[in-house]
Amino acid sequence: MILEGRKLLVTGAQQGIGAAVALRAAEAGADVALNYLDDEAATRAIAETITGMGRKAVLVRGDVTDIGALPDMVAQAAEGLGGLDLLCNNAGIYPRQPILELEESIWDATLTVNLKANAFLSKAFALHCKAAGCAGAIVSMSSLAVQGWQDSAHYCASKSGIIGLTRTLAIELAPLNIRANAIAPGLIDTAQPRGGYTEEQLKELVAGTLAGRWGTADEVAETTVYLLSDTASFVNGQLIHVNGGAFFS
Structure with missing residues (x-):
């Protein structure tokens, strides 16, 4: 119960890694605010699971690219949970496009969701913690793609x-x-890394890791919960790779 009494906001919490982080954090004792954009039913089902654990869960609908509304997102989460001291920046998009065909609109959309929103939500969260006089922790999702990846200049950036x-x-x-810390997931068994690849290509990619398999969203969530907790109180400004040894293939 290393997050007992803590209050967490997770963006993109309706599926994949975001959902796994929300559920694992609740298991570890946290109350959770679930941000989503367009799948209320899935998000509500996750919230019901969390409340079934005896934890508090609130739904916070919002588009992270609406920068001006991010302070309101933080305020809604804090009001619904009775406080807020943890943030997981998880929301992201990954539209594949080769550099020779890269459209400015794709570049802008990807950088806005994956980076700009992260920065300004972290700002809003930090201002909340400052006003509330509470300590806090932020975990943001980076990617294995920081090493460079085909058809992904915008995403890698x-x-x-x-x-x-x-x-x-x-x-x-x-x-x-x-x-503030970050996690770089590798090939995780969610919908996002499957886009644009055949099953044969995916098998080759997965075989190229030391683990020889897909990672799970739960494995990323375990690392996230650790970094959010006081167990990691001496871990700050770090990037943790959760990729099954992909760099050693």
């Missing part, structure tokens, strides 16, 4: 940006007793 952003957040927010 956004996820590489998370690294610099996280390190700077750690430096600037340390006086407020707010830690």
Whole structure:
């Protein structure tokens, strides 16, 4: 129960890694605010599971690209949970497009969702913690793609940006007793990494890891919960790879 009494906001919580983080955090003792954009039914089902554990869960519908509305998202989460001291920046998109065909609109959309929203939601969260006088922790999702990936210049740029952003957040927010870390998931068995690949290509990619298999959203969630908890109180400004040894293939 390493998150006992903590209050967490998870973006993109309706599926995949976001849903796994929300559920694992609740198992670890946290109350959870579930941000979603377009699948209320799935999000509500996750909330019901969390309340079944005896934890509080609230739904916070909102588009993370609406930068001006992000302080309201934080305020709704804090009001619904009776406080807020943890943030998981998980919402992201991954539209494949080769660099020779890359459209400005795809670049802008990807950088806005994956990086800009992350920065400004972290800002809104930090301002809330400062006003409330509470310590806090932020975990943001980067990616294995920081090493470079086919048809993914825009995505790689956004996820590489998370690294610099996280390190700077750690430096600037340390006086407020707010830690910031990032996770770089590898090939995780969710819908996002499957886009644009055949099953044969996916098998080859997975075989290229030391683990020789897909990772699970729960494995990413376990690392997230650790980084959010006081167990990781001496871990700050770091990027943790959860990729089954992909860099050693």
